[in-house]
């Protein structure tokens with residue numbers, strides 16, 4: 421069994437519908453869903469703002485590789501085309517953490533190696549798990565402390581919207 425924190429993002433097409441497709445598909449195994457956030461693009465590629473959210477899932481029948489597979493199936497269903505790294509996409513599903521697993525396997529690196537640098541992950545995650553923590557450089561660090569390390573401008577680029585993802 422495994423419990424995972426998923427970061428979902430979209431900036432192509434009907435982004436709200438793409439994020440909703442994840443919540444709908446995983447409704448039976450969802451523990452919590454954050455609000456939707458409009459977020460400035462991270463990573464240096466000039467592109468449209470994203471919509472982002474965090475979904476916490478728990479399923480006795482899905483292991484960490486299973487969450488990766490399920491996320492990739494949902495990306496494929498959204499007709500995601502792998503073009504530019506950190507570039508525009510219909511749907512991105514990242515596994516932020518899965519149980520307490522730590523792995524440097526490039527196919528599934530856990531915790532996600534860039535989650536701690538991303539306000540668009542930390543802010544929605546803290547909304548649903550205020551005591552969240554993440555292993556960074558072999559040390560567990562609270563997500564709120566990680567967030568406070570980021571530039572104020574980066575934090576300000578993450579704005580909570582009124583729309584929810586759950587029906």
Ligand SMILES: Nc1ncnc2c1ncn2[C@@H]1O[C@H](COP(=O)(O)OP(=O)(O)OP(=O)(O)O)[C@@H](O)[C@H]1O
Pocket residue numbers: 488502504505506507512513514515516525526527528529530531532533534
């Ligand atoms: N924790 C993880 N969550 C999702 N994918 C991962 C993870 N660790 C490794 N990967 C691998 O990363 C590969 C590339 O993922 P993707 O195209 O979504 O990267 P990206 O979204 O452009 O960048 P980033 O990984 O920085 O978000 C996937 O094929 C997947 O196997």
Ligand SMILES: Nc1nc2c(c(=O)[nH]1)N=C(CO)CN2
Pocket residue numbers: 428429430459460461462463470472505506507512540
């Ligand atoms: N704000 C924001 N920026 C990004 C995102 C994302 O989901 N949100 N995903 C990316 C793909 O890796 C690259 N940059």
